Amino acid sequence: MTIASPRLLDGLIAASIEAGQVILDIYARPIDVAFKADASPVTEADGLAEAVLLAALTRLAPDVPVVAEESVSAGRVPAAADRFFLVDPLDGTKEFIRRNGDFTVNVALIERGEPVMGVVHAPAIGRLFAGGPEGAWEMAVDGDAIVERRPIRVRDVPAEGATLLVSRSHATAATDAFRPTVAVADRRVVGSSLKFCLIAAGEADVYPRFGPTMEWDTAAGDAVLRAAGGIMVLPDGELFPYGKRDRPGLADFANPSFIAASDRRLVAFHRDLV
Template identity: 50%
Template sequence: MLRTFEKAALEAGEAIIEVFRAGCCVAFKADASPVTIADERAERIILSHLAAAFPEVPVIAEEAVAAGHIPDIAGKPFFLVDPLDGTREFVDRRKEFTVNIAFIEGGIPTAGIVYAPALHVAFVCESGKAEKLAVDDKFEIVERRPITVRAQPESRVALASRSHDSPRTRAFLDEHSISECTNIGSSLKFCLIAEGMADIYPRFTRTMQWDTAAGDAVLRAAGGSTLTLDGTPLHYGEGANADFSNPHFISWGNAKRS
């Protein structure tokens, strides 16, 4: 499965970079979130790969859902796809945007890829193991190395959304005596915790399941966790919100500390 994810994400990333270099117009969906031709091209590529390799597995994909195409996933494993997470970063010419594909079993993200094509890096996981990949200018993988979260230090580093920060986030950080916080876009926040570069990511504004599933999969495989505010693991699919939005959550590296 992971090889299919990698092939699909790398090809989608190449299409995204072509648009990124050329520039493009931006449209807005019903929820006021931006969408570009890069989102649409990348999603078509990913869906084509998944359909060819796993025709029996339903796919919940961001742009397809926006167009009203929502397959039945009740009681089934399924894929979650965000072809371009961090569209605002993409439009603003920042390089933090990512391609995201995740496999969900029983509400748990068990395999996934987060690929940042402009940064030449990807993060993948399968069978409880997480890796960081280096990708060259030809969109080929040139290096793999295993990653794990670090032990929680006394002085923890937090990550927050660049485009969707909130006063509640600052209040949370103050409450937990966390003074160092870096703002960064897209699902890379999960991956930075997974590779031991940061320790916590509190999220108190709206996210969708396709925004978080792949990064969450990588983080869990690397030894971290993503918990809702009642302390339960973030759940995907059945039993989650009907519109595929997430509740507020906190992602932790290593063991959660109060």
């Protein structure tokens, strides 16, 4: 039985907005940057936002384990479970440091390997996206207040062709080699998990990723996209799974390549690009 409910989604939205306010407080002043063992950047905002989210999740669902980026980096990894939260308190840390606004707060609920609920909040641009069993929405956020809320749905591909999204910081030769099943009218460069949300909101059509990511990078955006009628698949066409552990030579929760799209018919499977 799922625990996904309107009440839980409202709680995740409120927690994401609170974490976003903490991030913006730091964004408004000089940013100190450190580096993790894998050479990825981390800031004070990552840790403080994660603390807000962990406290909120403890209140909302105290019995559900939380896999959170900074906690995992510090060696705090919960035991495997069929139901757990995935948290990336500041997705797009490089975008945060560059001050271009393309960074997000990501929270997702995973049940039996699927993202059944997720919230993606982009505090610098005041856009919040949420999805669950009852559908998907975009909300306009001003400070700590939601000022507008509308349902969202993936679009049919425009007659002139698809809009393809690529990562601002992680494009690869395989990304350049990817071809969807329809003509591409536009390519847009976007940071963080906003790419999933733009497809969910009917502003784009397909996002291929043939470089490394972690589950907390993708789960919330994937949940919003699925709730809006879209799909995220492996390059061989299988539905993208979560809770990946104990694989020889691979870190727990590390993602393989994937393709996110408004419709499975957009996806040409590219086993050769994996």
